[in-house]
Amino acid sequence: MDSQTNSCYLGFDFSTQQLKVLAIDERLEVIHQNNVLFDSELPEFRTQGGVHVHGDRLTVTSPVRMWVKAVDLILQKMKNNGFDFSNVKALSGSGQQHGSVYWKKGARQVLNYLDPEKPLHDILQDSFAVQDSPVWMDSSTTAQCHNLEAAVGGAQKLADITGSRAYERFTGNQIAKIYKTKPEEYNQTERISLVSSFASSLFLGDYAGIDYSDGSGMNLMDIFSKQWSEPCLKATAPQLRDKLGDPVASTAVLGPVSCYYAKRYGFPNDCKVVAFTGDNPGSLAGMKLKEGDIAVSLGTSDTVFLWIKEPKPAVEGHILCNPVDCQSYMALICFKNGSLTRERIRNERAQGSWELFSNALRSSPMGNNGNIGIYFDAMEITPPAVGVHRFDQHNKRVESFSEEVEIRALVEGQFLAKRVHAENLGYKIIPGTRVLATGGASANKHILQVLADVFGAPVYTIDVANSACLGCAYRAMHGLVAENGVSFTETVSRALPPQLAVTPTPGAQKVYTSMLKRYADLEARVLRESKQ
Numbered sequence: 001m002d003s004q005t006n007s008c009y010l011g012f013d014f015s016t017q018q019l020k021v022l023a024i025d026e027r028l029e030v031i032h033q034n035n036v037l038f039d040s041e042l043p044e045f046r047t048q049g050g051v052h053v054h055g056d057r058l059t060v061t062s063p064v065r066m067w068v069k070a071v072d073l074i075l076q077k078m079k080n081n082g083f084d085f086s087n088v089k090a091l092s093g094s095g096q097q098h099g100s101v102y103w104k105k106g107a108r109q110v111l112n113y114l115d116p117e118k119p120l121h122d123i124l125q126d127s128f129a130v131q132d133s134p135v136w137m138d139s140s141t142t143a144q145c146h147n148l149e150a151a152v153g154g155a156q157k158l159a160d161i162t163g164s165r166a167y168e169r170f171t172g173n174q175i176a177k178i179y180k181t182k183p184e185e186y187n188q189t190e191r192i193s194l195v196s197s198f199a200s201s202l203f204l205g206d207y208a209g210i211d212y213s214d215g216s217g218m219n220l221m222d223i224f225s226k227q228w229s230e231p232c233l234k235a236t237a238p239q240l241r242d243k244l245g246d247p248v249a250s251t252a253v254l255g256p257v258s259c260y261y262a263k264r265y266g267f268p269n270d271c272k273v274v275a276f277t278g279d280n281p282g283s284l285a286g287m288k289l290k291e292g293d294i295a296v297s298l299g300t301s302d303t304v305f306l307w308i309k310e311p312k313p314a315v316e317g318h319i320l321c322n323p324v325d326c327q328s329y330m331a332l333i334c335f336k337n338g339s340l341t342r343e344r345i346r347n348e349r350a351q352g353s354w355e356l357f358s359n360a361l362r363s364s365p366m367g368n369n370g371n372i373g374i375y376f377d378a379m380e381i382t383p384p385a386v387g388v389h390r391f392d393q394h395n396k397r398v399e400s401f402s403e404e405v406e407i408r409a410l411v412e413g414q415f416l417a418k419r420v421h422a423e424n425l426g427y428k429i430i431p432g433t434r435v436l437a438t439g440g441a442s443a444n445k446h447i448l449q450v451l452a453d454v455f456g457a458p459v460y461t462i463d464v465a466n467s468a469c470l471g472c473a474y475r476a477m478h479g480l481v482a483e484n485g486v487s488f489t490e491t492v493s494r495a496l497p498p499q500l501a502v503t504p505t506p507g508a509q510k511v512y513t514s515m516l517k518r519y520a521d522l523e524a525r526v527l528r529e530s531k532q
């Protein structure tokens with residue numbers, strides 16, 4: 001084989017519960033996959049699901065040094081598995097969105113001179129002003145959100161600028177909280193990164209810019225000019241522009257990988273680092289999403305996203321810059337109670353077995369005899385409400401469901417919510433609509449069957465559940481040619497298209513049309529009652 005056919009591209013994903021990596025060759029075929037699970041493989045950091053939930057139940061953080069150590073570990077695992085780093089032409093990656101990293105004064109110098117004799121976690125142990133990085137599950141910044149909206153003229157005005165009204169997990173509000181509660185640490189901070197740009201900084205050996213797409217999840221960037229919004233910066237914290245650096249295009253080549261990786265692992269000196277982005281934008285790339293498709297990601301969080309040409313920011317949902325086409329945008333809706341809630345119900349009602357959980361879905365009827373459940377274990381994002389709410393066929397609250405009814409109520413409720421909120425944003429399911437599913441739970445056909453039935457549309461999957469990694473490996477490849485005008489679509493045209501996984505059960509539409517309306521009313525009632 002010549003060196004051209006040996007060439008490969010890496011995509012990393014720093015998600016909530018794990019660090020994953022995937023390599024593709026020039027033919028876009030997956031040749032290697034690996035991962036590091038934070039809870040079990042880095043137990044010294046004592047995380048649960050990759051995070052620490054603080055005493056107030058609202059503050060949620062992850063130890064930044066855990067992410068650094070995970071990089072040491074994953075590269076070592078790849079080396080032990082015989083992965084040949086000398087063929088890597090470019091790498092890119094993604095991170096859970098919104099999380100922030102606070103580099104201490106002097107850290108840039110340390111990054112610039114990484115000693116290949118030492119692991120990263122030793123070299124960088126004193127490089128962070130804040131040890132516990134706020135992550136997307138945090139909902140402790142309501143005061144900062146009110147302040148930001150008031151400063152720019154209201155929720156819709158903020159959405160018109162940044163693509164979203166103020167959300168607790170959005171990075172600007174998290175930064176404002178750090179500035180207020182840890183002013184010394186804020187002053188000690190030389191650079192603020194997102195999880196994605198923090199990760200690219202590690203590979204670059206220098207501070208990497210925040211890309212337009214992940215930067216859209218901060219309540220700080222004007223998504224139309226793709227520059228920081230002065231009024232938002234001003235309302236958030238002082239000297240913020242300097243601490244953030246300039247945003248960069250999601251397709252930008254940031255530079256060659258640090259010589260640390262060449263010396264320690266055998267990367268070629270000219271291996272390029274392409275801007276990292278958010279995990280949902282990474283998934284959009286990995287699923288080769290087209291206009292008209294609807295993507296449903298079933299990871300730690302559940303998300304729904306779409307490719308859009310004409311963004312209309314609203315007070316619900318988010319508009320982000322598109323990670324693969326700078327003329328386009330993506331709409332995103334995020335649900336906090338995703339896989340972890342499914343795991344809780346599996347543990348309590350199906351003896352911890354996905355097989356028993358699936359059996360319950362298979363043996364219960366579509367529509368669950370009219371029973372509807374809303375399971376917000378943690379304060380939900382869409383809508384902002386909490387608690388478990390069960391209703392019978394007459395919309396009467398009930399205390400409990402049988403095991404089978406509970407499992408179906410959970411999964412149906414989660415998918416009814418996704419369709420209701422996507423339709424609130426103007427999305428319509430039409431003949432030809434494809435639902436593209438990804439994330440850990442998309443491996444479960446019985447869950448996908450409920451998704452197809454509730455949406456009344458066929459569900460497609462790609463054969464890699466980890467679409468963010470795959471998308472970032474594609475993005476690494478595209479980054480090398482983007483400047484020559486080659487489109488992302490052209491770059492991935494030879495990749496296998498998503499495959500049909502399940503089609504709607506006959507009669508599903510009739511069952512779920514009325515249930516959608518009932519779900520929307522019940523959810524509105526839950527929201528109303530939670531505000532009383």
Ligand SMILES: Nc1ncnc2c1ncn2[C@@H]1O[C@H](COP(=O)(O)OP(=O)(O)O)[C@@H](O)[C@H]1O
Pocket residue numbers: 015016017018298299300301339340342343354438439440441442443444447
């Ligand atoms: N067979 C299955 N059925 C349902 N859910 C599953 C199954 N296998 C894995 N999962 C879920 O997938 C989740 C992890 O998804 P993943 O997309 O890797 O998350 P993240 O990217 O946020 O780390 C786990 O928390 C688990 O609940």
Ligand SMILES: O=C(CO)[C@@H](O)[C@H](O)COP(=O)(O)O
Pocket residue numbers: 015016017095096097098136169217278279280299300301302303332334
């Ligand atoms: O907050 C959001 C999106 O707005 C989340 O979707 C995070 O990006 C976390 O992703 P996962 O680790 O659940 O994939």
